[in-house]
Amino acid sequence: MRVYIRTYGCKVNQVESEELAARLVAEGHELVRDEDQAQLYAVNSCTVTGEADAKVRKGVRHAALLPNVEQVLVTGCAAVMHADQLRELSEKVVIADRETGNVPPALGSVFHTRVPVKVQDGCENFCNYCIVPYARGASRSAPMSELVSRVAALAAKGTQEIVLTGINIGRYHDLETGANLAALIRALHEQGGIHRIRLSSIEPPDVTDELCALLAEGVLCEHLHIPLQSGSDEVLKAMGRHYTAAEFTAAIKRVRAAAPQAAIATDVIVGYPAETDADFEATYNFCQASAFSKIHVFRFSPRVGTPAATLPPLDPQMVAARAARLRELSTELAASYAQSQRGRTLEWVVERLDPLTDQATLTSREHLSMRISAADHVQGELLSLPFDMMKSVRGDFPETSIPSLSEA
Numbered sequence: 001m002r003v004y005i006r007t008y009g010c011k012v013n014q015v016e017s018e019e020l021a022a023r024l025v026a027e028g029h030e031l032v033r034d035e036d037q038a039q040l041y042a043v044n045s046c047t048v049t050g051e052a053d054a055k056v057r058k059g060v061r062h063a064a065l066l067p068n069v070e071q072v073l074v075t076g077c078a079a080v081m082h083a084d085q086l087r088e089l090s091e092k093v094v095i096a097d098r099e100t101g102n103v104p105p106a107l108g109s110v111f112h113t114r115v116p117v118k119v120q121d122g123c124e125n126f127c128n129y130c131i132v133p134y135a136r137g138a139s140r141s142a143p144m145s146e147l148v149s150r151v152a153a154l155a156a157k158g159t160q161e162i163v164l165t166g167i168n169i170g171r172y173h174d175l176e177t178g179a180n181l182a183a184l185i186r187a188l189h190e191q192g193g194i195h196r197i198r199l200s201s202i203e204p205p206d207v208t209d210e211l212c213a214l215l216a217e218g219v220l221c222e223h224l225h226i227p228l229q230s231g232s233d234e235v236l237k238a239m240g241r242h243y244t245a246a247e248f249t250a251a252i253k254r255v256r257a258a259a260p261q262a263a264i265a266t267d268v269i270v271g272y273p274a275e276t277d278a279d280f281e282a283t284y285n286f287c288q289a290s291a292f293s294k295i296h297v298f299r300f301s302p303r304v305g306t307p308a309a310t311l312p313p314l315d316p317q318m319v320a321a322r323a324a325r326l327r328e329l330s331t332e333l334a335a336s337y338a339q340s341q342r343g344r345t346l347e348w349v350v351e352r353l354d355p356l357t358d359q360a361t362l363t364s365r366e367h368l369s370m371r372i373s374a375a376d377h378v379q380g381e382l383l384s385l386p387f388d389m390m391k392s393v394r395g396d397f398p399e400t401s402i403p404s405l406s407e408a
C-alpha cells in the first residue's frame, strides 16, 4: 500500500511517526511524499488543546476525502481520548491501538544529521490543566541497553546529534540498572560516535547537579528547554506544578553556573483561570529577569477531564493581550540572546543543504541557526565559525515542549 503520514503535535509524536514509518516499510508498504498518491493516510494526532483537536479533525476529514485514500489510520493522543468522535468523521477512519512504549528501529534509509531518540513515555505529574497523563498513561522508560545500541547504530550511519525526547524525560529510569537520565546520557556519550546530545525538554525539578555537570563537561548541548508555565507561585500552585518561582530561578542559576552561555528556552501558559493581573505581571517580570532565549507562549485551553476545565475562564480578549505582550518580550529576549552570542566562535553542524538557493543551514550547540553559502560543504559537517547575526535564521527549527501546545 502507498502510505502518507501526517504528524501533529510534539517531538514525541514526530519520533513515533518515524517508528510507524519504519514498521510500515518493513511490512512492505511504500511511503509517499504526495498525499494524493496515498492509499493509507496515517494521522498521528495531538489533543493537548482544543485547537489541536480541531486541527486533527480537519486533517482526518481532509484525508478521507482524497480520491485514492482507502483508510485513514488515526494514532496518537486524540485517538486515545476521542476515538468515537473521530470514527464518526468517516467510515474510512481506523483507530490504532495505543503503543506499549517499546522502541522499534528507526527509519534506516534516510540520513538525518539530527535524530530524535525517544527514551521515555507517559507522565504521572497530573498538572491540573494537562490531558497528557490520561492520554499516555504512567511513566515508562526504554531499556538503556537498547538505547545504547540504537545510538551506536545511528553514529555508525553518520548522525551527528541526537535529541533525547519523551513526555517527562527527567523521570527516566532503567529497570535493569536503575540508571537515571544523567546516567543514560553518560552511557550514550561514552559509547562514542555521537557528537552532540541535546534534551528536548526538562521539568524544572529535574535540572539536577548531575545534569548540570554534563553541561559543564560539554557532554550535553548548551541549550535547555525548561517549562516555567507561570512566574507566580499562586498560579503554579493552582496549576499543580511542583516548584516555586524561586526554585525555578535556582535551577537556571545552576545551569548558568555550569554553562554561562547556555540558551534557556521556556513555555508559559497565559490566562490560566487563577491568573490575576498581578500574577501575569509577575510572570512577565520573571521572564524578563530570567533572560530566556525564547518563550513559547500558550493561551490556556481547557481540556475536558482535567481539573482546570471546571474553572471559569478568563476574558479571552484580556488573555490575548497578555499573550501578545509576552510574545513581544520573547522576540526581544531572543534578539538579546542572539546579540550576546554575536562574534563568538561557535560549533556548527551543517543541518541541510538547499540546492535551489545554494545555501547551507547550520545549527549551533546553543540552537542558533544561520545560513552560509553551500559551497563545498556537506550535510553533517562540523564547522567552527563566528556567529553572524546578518546570517541568522529566525523561527527555524521550532522547538516544542512536551506536551506541545499550539502556541498563542
Ligand code: SF4
Binding pocket: 123, 124, 125, 126, 127, 130, 131, 132, 133, 167, 168, 203, 402, 403
Ligand atoms: S504538563 Fe508535563 S509534567 Fe505536567 S502533567 Fe502534562 S506532561 Fe506531565
